[in-house]
Amino acid sequence: MKRPDLDRATLLEARGVSRLYGPGKGCEAIDIRLHRGEVLGIVGESGSGKSTLLRLLAGMERPDAGQVVYHSAAAQGRDGAGHEGELDLYAIGEARRRALLRMEWGLVHQNPRDGLRLGVSAGANIGERLMALGERHYGQLRAAGQDWMGRVELDPRRIDDAPKTFSGGMQQRLQIARTLVTRPNLVFMDEPTGGLDVSVQARLLDMLRTLVRELGLSVILVTHDLAVARLLAHRLMVMRRGQVVETGLTDQILDDPQHAYTQLLVSSVLTP
Numbered sequence: 001m002k003r004p005d006l007d008r009a010t011l012l013e014a015r016g017v018s019r020l021y022g023p024g025k026g027c028e029a030i031d032i033r034l035h036r037g038e039v040l041g042i043v044g045e046s047g048s049g050k051s052t053l054l055r056l057l058a059g060m061e062r063p064d065a066g067q068v069v070y071h072s073a074a075a076q077g078r079d080g081a082g083h084e085g086e087l088d089l090y091a092i093g094e095a096r097r098r099a100l101l102r103m104e105w106g107l108v109h110q111n112p113r114d115g116l117r118l119g120v121s122a123g124a125n126i127g128e129r130l131m132a133l134g135e136r137h138y139g140q141l142r143a144a145g146q147d148w149m150g151r152v153e154l155d156p157r158r159i160d161d162a163p164k165t166f167s168g169g170m171q172q173r174l175q176i177a178r179t180l181v182t183r184p185n186l187v188f189m190d191e192p193t194g195g196l197d198v199s200v201q202a203r204l205l206d207m208l209r210t211l212v213r214e215l216g217l218s219v220i221l222v223t224h225d226l227a228v229a230r231l232l233a234h235r236l237m238v239m240r241r242g243q244v245v246e247t248g249l250t251d252q253i254l255d256d257p258q259h260a261y262t263q264l265l266v267s268s269v270l271t272p
């Protein structure tokens, strides 16, 4: 995807972040800078540390060393905020971190069942995050539910149905609607099309790409699938055994990989 040059302000930074479970297992001394409106893909084979890094960046797991800094316009002048609204994620309290994830960020899990409440209606799933932001008007919550079901190509007439009656692909669409309805400043996606049939994946990917573009989303995307990375990410970071081996614009990395590991990764996936 072509990278927007509109607003290059930094949104999220990792400074020397480490979390090691054993030698080469986890993440080691990772530096990241995500700009507003940018999709950063984190790629690498299974076990390279992608999901660990996502958890560290999203405030879900404390690093052994290093800092994760969120540049929040809303944070200025509040506890834990440094200069220009810099929020040191692990210097603020747990409650505040959770509130960030609920109010300003969004998280799309690989398995939609981890991100949805399967027993309550589709509409309630979408409305819940809006309610957390203070929306109480039933008509507006319902209208937003219908609008977002349409946007993710679900039949809005199924607004009262429980997601447990939906297929896996439909549940993933609903999870995406639930996440994006609040227009999050930052979205974390962990293998968002993983675990789905290839044909379902392709349509979902197309829809995600459109939404990312239309909403100008800032995204940290974890995937082992280079085709997904190619379609969604402006920039890539290639991980191997907990370390970053290469980083750059997506087309550069996939068309002209410099590091031997990236060359292997690209050739094993992209050549027939």
Ligand SMILES: Nc1ncnc2c1ncn2[C@@H]1O[C@H](COP(=O)(O)OP(=O)(O)OP(=O)(O)O)[C@@H](O)[C@H]1O
Pocket (backbone or CB within 6 Å): 021, 024, 025, 026, 044, 045, 046, 047, 048, 049, 050, 051, 052, 053, 224
């Ligand atoms: N909580 C944990 N305790 C111990 N070891 C862990 C823990 N979480 C991850 N690991 C190990 O750290 C390494 C990196 O795991 P991680 O899940 O981050 O990799 P990944 O690149 O996301 O792989 P996958 O795509 O298979 O999820 C693996 O060897 C894994 O077994």
